[in-house]
Amino acid sequence: MEPPRPGAVARPVVLVEGESDAVVVRALLRDRAPGVGVTPMGGVTNLLRFLDRLGGPGPHVLALVDQGETRFATGALRRHGVRAESVEELAWHGVFVCERDLEEVLIRGLGPGTVVDTLAGMGEGAAFETFTRMPQWRGRPVADQLHRFAGSGSGRKARLAARLVERLDPGALPAPLDALVAAAAAVPLP
Structure with missing residues (x-):
């Protein structure tokens, strides 16, 4: 996705x-x-480009990133004169970090049983059962199986995310989502 034009x-x-x-x-x-927009960047490596086009970090620009990608967030903020190294410091500047990634946050927050039930309701239960019997996934923790299964298959991750x-x-969101929603709700609208 192309970042918005400046201004x-x-x-x-x-x-x-x-x-x-x-x-x-x-x-x-x-x-x-409801007045806050959501823009997929096509990967966190594009964060700097989006911040450049949006006028830099500030209360009007928030971000959600995976823990393994925080180096891109700290680098993008640094290029805009903001020093933030820890997850807490990133949050002070509007960048919220999912412990592993958003799928893991959802699986942990809802519990594997709920995610398995959701897959069954989507007509994906049999496919998941087949997946869990594959030699490389047999015997692994259900949460790990669910995480990998969510990312396999065209469009499955987005379909599953919508259902999860x-x-x-809403009153007990996982920490990074709760913090992001609270920050977004506090942003003054133009």
């Missing part, structure tokens, strides 16, 4: 890595921060 942003925005992340964040913001976010308790 083209008329409302606050949350930058996310990909489309499945956007599905979750849009659903979470729908009621609590519906099952989250």
Whole structure:
């Protein structure tokens, strides 16, 4: 996705890595921060380019990134004169970090049983069972199996994310999502 043109942003925005992340964040913001846009960046390596086009970090630009990708976030902020090294410091500057990634946050937050039930409701239960019998996945923790299965198959990650976010308790969101939603709701609208 192409970043907005400079000056083209008329409302606050949350930058996310990909489309499945956007599905979750849009659903979470729908009621609590409806004026905040959500933009998938096509990967966190594009964060600097988006920040450049949006006028840099600030209260009107938030981001959600995976823990393994924080070096890109710290580098992008540093290029804009902001020093943030820890997860806590990144959050002070509007960059919220999922412990592993958003799928792991959802699986842990809902519990593997709920995710398995959701897959069954999507007609993916048999495919998941077949997946768990594959030699490289047999005997592995269910949460790990679910994480890998979510990322396999065209469009599955976004479809599953859309169903899982519906099952989250809005009053008890996992930490990075709760912090992101609270920050987005606090952003003044133009």
